[in-house]
Amino acid sequence: MADSKIIKSKYFFEEDFTEELAEVSANKYADWNKKELKVVGKPVSRVDGYDKVSGSAVFTFDVILPNMAHAKTLRCPHPHAKIKRINTKKAEKIPGVLGILTYENAPKISWYGKSFLFDPHLRYEGDEVAFVAAENERIAEQALKLIEVDYEILPFVTDAAEAMKKDAPKLYDDGNIRGGKPSVYERGDIDKGFEEASAVAEQTYKTQVEIHNPTEPHCSVVNWDGDYLTIWDSTQGVFSVRDRVADVLKLPASRVRVIKKYMGGAFGAKLEAGKYTVMAALLARKIGRPVRIALDRREMNLSVGNRPDSVQKLKGGATKDGRLTALYQYSYGAAGAHPAGAGCSWALRTMYLCPNVKTEEYTVYINAGRARPFRAPGHVQGFFALEALIDELAEKIGMDPLEFRIKNHTDRDQVFDAPYTSKLLLDAYRVAAEAIGWKNRPQPAGSDAGPLKRGIGMSSQIWWGGGGPPAYATLKLNRDGSVRIIAGSQDIGTGTYTILAQVASEVLEIPMEKVEVLLGDTAVAPYCGSSGGSTTAPSVSPAVRDAAEQMKAKLLSGAAAHLNVSESQLVYRNGVIHTKGKNKKSMTIREIARKMGERVLVTTGKREANPDGYAINSFGVQFAEVEVDTETGKVSVKKIVAAYDIGRVLNPKTLENQIHGGIIQGLGFALFEERIIDRNTGKVLTTNLHDYKLPTVKDTPQIDIRIVSKGDSKISNTGVKGVGEPAMIPTPAAIGNAVYNAIGKRIKSLPITPDKVLTALQS
Amino acid sequence: MKKINIRFKVNGRQADLNIAPNKRLLDVLRDDLGLTGTKEGCDIGECGACTVVLNGRAVHSCLILAAQANGAEIITVEGLTQNGELHPLQKNFLEHGAVQCGFCIPGMLLSSYALLKENPHPREDDIKEAIAGNLCRCTGYKQIIQAVEAAANENNE
Ligand code: FES
Numbered sequence: 029m030a031d032s033k034i035i036k037s038k039y040f041f042e043e044d045f046t047e048e049l050a051e052v053s054a055n056k057y058a059d060w061n062k063k064e065l066k067v068v069g070k071p072v073s074r075v076d077g078y079d080k081v082s083g084s085a086v087f088t089f090d091v092i093l094p095n096m097a098h099a100k101t102l103r104c105p106h107p108h109a110k111i112k113r114i115n116t117k118k119a120e121k122i123p124g125v126l127g128i129l130t131y132e133n134a135p136k137i138s139w140y141g142k143s144f145l146f147d148p149h150l151r152y153e154g155d156e157v158a159f160v161a162a163e164n165e166r167i168a169e170q171a172l173k174l175i176e177v178d179y180e181i182l183p184f185v186t187d188a189a190e191a192m193k194k195d196a197p198k199l200y201d202d203g204n205i206r207g208g209k210p211s212v213y214e215r216g217d218i219d220k221g222f223e224e225a226s227a228v229a230e231q232t233y234k235t236q237v238e239i240h241n242p243t244e245p246h247c248s249v250v251n252w253d254g255d256y257l258t259i260w261d262s263t264q265g266v267f268s269v270r271d272r273v274a275d276v277l278k279l280p281a282s283r284v285r286v287i288k289k290y291m292g293g294a295f296g297a298k299l300e301a302g303k304y305t306v307m308a309a310l311l312a313r314k315i316g317r318p319v320r321i322a323l324d325r326r327e328m329n330l331s332v333g334n335r336p337d338s339v340q341k342l343k344g345g346a347t348k349d350g351r352l353t354a355l356y357q358y359s360y361g362a363a364g365a366h367p368a369g370a371g372c373s374w375a376l377r378t379m380y381l382c383p384n385v386k387t388e389e390y391t392v393y394i395n396a397g398r399a400r401p402f403r404a405p406g407h408v409q410g411f412f413a414l415e416a417l418i419d420e421l422a423e424k425i426g427m428d429p430l431e432f433r434i435k436n437h438t439d440r441d442q443v444f445d446a447p448y449t450s451k452l453l454l455d456a457y458r459v460a461a462e463a464i465g466w467k468n469r470p471q472p473a474g475s476d477a478g479p480l481k482r483g484i485g486m487s488s489q490i491w492w493g494g495g496g497p498p499a500y501a502t503l504k505l506n507r508d509g510s511v512r513i514i515a516g517s518q519d520i521g522t523g524t525y526t527i528l529a530q531v532a533s534e535v536l537e538i539p540m541e542k543v544e545v546l547l548g549d550t551a552v553a554p555y556c557g558s559s560g561g562s563t564t565a566p567s568v569s570p571a572v573r574d575a576a577e578q579m580k581a582k583l584l585s586g587a588a589a590h591l592n593v594s595e596s597q598l599v600y601r602n603g604v605i606h607t608k609g610k611n612k613k614s615m616t617i618r619e620i621a622r623k624m625g626e627r628v629l630v631t632t633g634k635r636e637a638n639p640d641g642y643a644i645n646s647f648g649v650q651f652a653e654v655e656v657d658t659e660t661g662k663v664s665v666k667k668i669v670a671a672y673d674i675g676r677v678l679n680p681k682t683l684e685n686q687i688h689g690g691i692i693q694g695l696g697f698a699l700f701e702e703r704i705i706d707r708n709t710g711k712v713l714t715t716n717l718h719d720y721k722l723p724t725v726k727d728t729p730q731i732d733i734r735i736v737s738k739g740d741s742k743i744s745n746t747g748v749k750g751v752g753e754p755a756m757i758p759t760p761a762a763i764g765n766a767v768y769n770a771i772g773k774r775i776k777s778l779p780i781t782p783d784k785v786l787t788a789l790q791s
Numbered sequence: 792m793k794k795i796n797i798r799f800k801v802n803g804r805q806a807d808l809n810i811a812p813n814k815r816l817l818d819v820l821r822d823d824l825g826l827t828g829t830k831e832g833c834d835i836g837e838c839g840a841c842t843v844v845l846n847g848r849a850v851h852s853c854l855i856l857a858a859q860a861n862g863a864e865i866i867t868v869e870g871l872t873q874n875g876e877l878h879p880l881q882k883n884f885l886e887h888g889a890v891q892c893g894f895c896i897p898g899m900l901l902s903s904y905a906l907l908k909e910n911p912h913p914r915e916d917d918i919k920e921a922i923a924g925n926l927c928r929c930t931g932y933k934q935i936i937q938a939v940e941a942a943a944n945e946n947n948e
């Protein structure tokens with residue numbers, strides 16, 4: 029029992045591979061048979077639903093501490109400047125102002141590699157200049173207005189193509205291209221591949237900057253108790269925040285506690301410690317009071333992350349019978365003012381069978397807010413371009429686009445040369461094509477009579493989503509037979525509380541009401557990774573199963589001791605243990621627990637290792653049906669059919685939420701969301717939710733979800749693959765292809781706004 | 792700034808307050824009365840997270856000065872639950888999976904509450920119209936519509 033070992037664990041998280049030592053479980057459990065499951069896989073309502081509908085849920089935004097001060101940040105109004113002089117005297121004199129931090133009085137803490145927490149070199153509109161704490165937010169805001177700053181205004185560049193030019197204004201001494209060169213991937217020989225091709229398509233596609241805009245603002249409340257710092261933070265990663273804050277403040281990690289119970293969304297924007305959190309901690313220590321900092325919507329649109337834009341030049345070749353012979357991508361995207369990933373080539377490298385592939389990607393610094401991972405970073409952009417190219421190639425060789433994709437299906441990951449643990453994409457294609465009525469799409473493209481023209485398009489998708497160790501969960505059994513799961517993961521709105529409770533309820537065969545889940549507290553919970561990369565369910569649910577199975581073994585052993593029988597004579601059913609055969613003797617969990625006095629039984633479960641030699645990925649396809657008004661240029665998405673291979677579904681209700689959410693975010697990206705910067709002033713024009721358009725209830729299409737997988741036992745004891753990001757990846761591409769099918773013209777840049785549609789129709 | 796006296800009813804209870812005249816209704820609810828169920832998402836009437844019901848109408852409490860609510864009757868999300876029993880809207884939001892992160896939900900509930908008061912038999916388009924000003928970034932829109940429909944049906948039984 030409770031076998032474990034330490035391994036080197038490597039898996040993909042958001043933009044890159046993580047590799048770390050992890051203690052893993054070596055326990056093997058029987059595969060779950062979907063038919064026999066009672067709680068897992070059922071549409072259980074959220075266990076935190078009551079708190080959220082009653083208004084009693086306390087988000088970080090709602091945390092109020094006695095004597096709490098409120099902070100605000102002064103941000104640079106220029107896209108590029110240096111502080112020549114800063115004077116806070118007048119601001120300090122306002123009654124109610126408690127403290128002000130600037131680069132002059134704050135410790136020099138290194139941030140973003142080559143910059144600092146407070147850096148007098150300001151590289152974008154929104155860069156932090158000063159941080160004020162006051163009795164309330166209003167006073168803090170007044171104080172911001174009285175801080176006098178002399179800026180030396182510097183030339184700026186807000187466009188990646190411009191920034192790559194030799195004479196462009198420089199953000200860093202060594203130039204605007206991150207690392208000074210492109211990141212290159214190559215397999216096979218693309219020249220040879222293009223020679224073999226009988227058709228070649230070449231095209232440039234562009235995608236825009238998208239802002240996460242979760243509903244709950246980024247916020248932290250910090251409190252010092254001597255040198256013990258507690259941080260309530262709206263974060264996707266309590267341990268990542270703890271470690272960063274402890275590092276920069278030079279505190280032992282044991283003296284920093286990060287708590288996050290409920291949060292109003294993140295989508296990648298809250299994966300790391302914010303500058304504001306550290307500033308609040310510094311000022312709270314100075315003024316001897318707790319400090320709350322909540323960003324406003326304008327700050328969120330300027331400063332805390334975005335999906336970088338992309339310009340992608342793609343070239344693809346295929347033979348007459350539909351074999352891809354070569355794929356090439358040259359692309360660049362803007363990281364913003366500080367290091368961040370802006371690549372988008374994984375789509376091209378991994379989706380289809382192709383022996384000759386080359387990608388060259390540039391990540392470029394510009395004077396704008398820094399990019400952060402955003403729901404399937406790189407993939408959403410990459411798939412928009414790749415899937416358009418695939419459709420264009422299919423048309424060139426006169427093949428049905430679906431058939432073309434099926435022809436280029438691969439059962440092996442070609443980058444790592446490994447088989448997938450499971451891949452049911454062909455099933456997904458089949459059911460989804462039928463559900464959307466693929467055969468009845470307008471042919472040729474644009475042949476609908478109009479003025480309202482209907483069209484259908486598709487896109488495949490691949491994402492990592494396997495998760496992996498380390499992820500741990502502690503399970504405590506109380507004397508009444510109820511249990512508590514404690515894990516250092518977090519529920520960012522996805523339903524983690526609920527699915528973990530389901531797993532424990534399933535294994536121990538006790539009602540959901542007897543299972544409590546505590547997440548997001550570094551002081552009490554064992555480590556789990558940040559909630560990102562669609563890794564939470566696949567990483568943490570197996571750790572919970574492991575903990576619950578160990579508890580079950582403990583209970584069996586306790587019952588055997590009490591009943592004076594051997595464990596092999598005992599059966600565990602519905603939370604009761606009985607002896608086999610006649611003269612049944614039995615004990616409930618509660619009775620065993622009570623026999624053990626006041627002790628609380630504890631087990632710790634661990635995520636097992638991923639199988640060696642395999643690639644783990646989630647797969648899926650979406651088909652979109654759109655209607656284009658050729659008179660106004662407006663695109664309406666009527667229907668999306670989404671079919672996925674995501675291993676086991678733990679809860680169809682939360683699954684539906686995830687898929688709807690991803691599709692509608694994808695729809696927003698496809699049709700209207702866009703950060704716009706005025707090229708002449710370098711200022712962002714879309715800093716509120718009026719100018720930055722989010723999808724509303726009125727934009728919601730009909731959504732039809734098909735899951736073709738049952739569970740992937742090669743991966744873990746729960747067989748789950750992630751779905752949060754896969755849900756969004758194919759939507760913009762499918763909509764783009766559907767618009768082409770409707771009007772016979774291709775819109776090569778997102779968002780597909782009415783003006784672009786009308787221009788295309790007139791061309 | 793000279794403080795002013797205002798009084799209004801929140802969730803059936805009288806509140807007497809002495810406040811700065813430039814306070815928004817949202818600040819008074821959250822900071823002075825501790826009713827943090829009402830959220831803030833944008834401060835300019837665009838997201839709907841701050842929606843409360845004021846004299847029967849759904850309003851953005853971020854756009855209203857507290858003084859403008861003098862003498863009014865206000866309902867916030869905390870007032871929907873009666874004697875520990877969830878309101879049918881709350882129950883159906885929960886059961887239909889309309890709740891994800893939950894941050895937009897109080898506003899959604901109050902927009903829907905005002906709708907059902909005015910129109911107990913809403914069509915789908917009426918529901919969409921009523922919540923079109925409430926942004927949900929997790930976007931459980933379909934489930935929210937279903938929940939409102941189910942609550943309306945229950946009310947009408
Ligand atoms: S906070 Fe009032 S509408 Fe957004």
Ligand code: FES
Pocket residue numbers: 243292293521889890891892893894895896926927928929930931
């Ligand atoms: S549930 Fe998250 S914003 Fe609506």
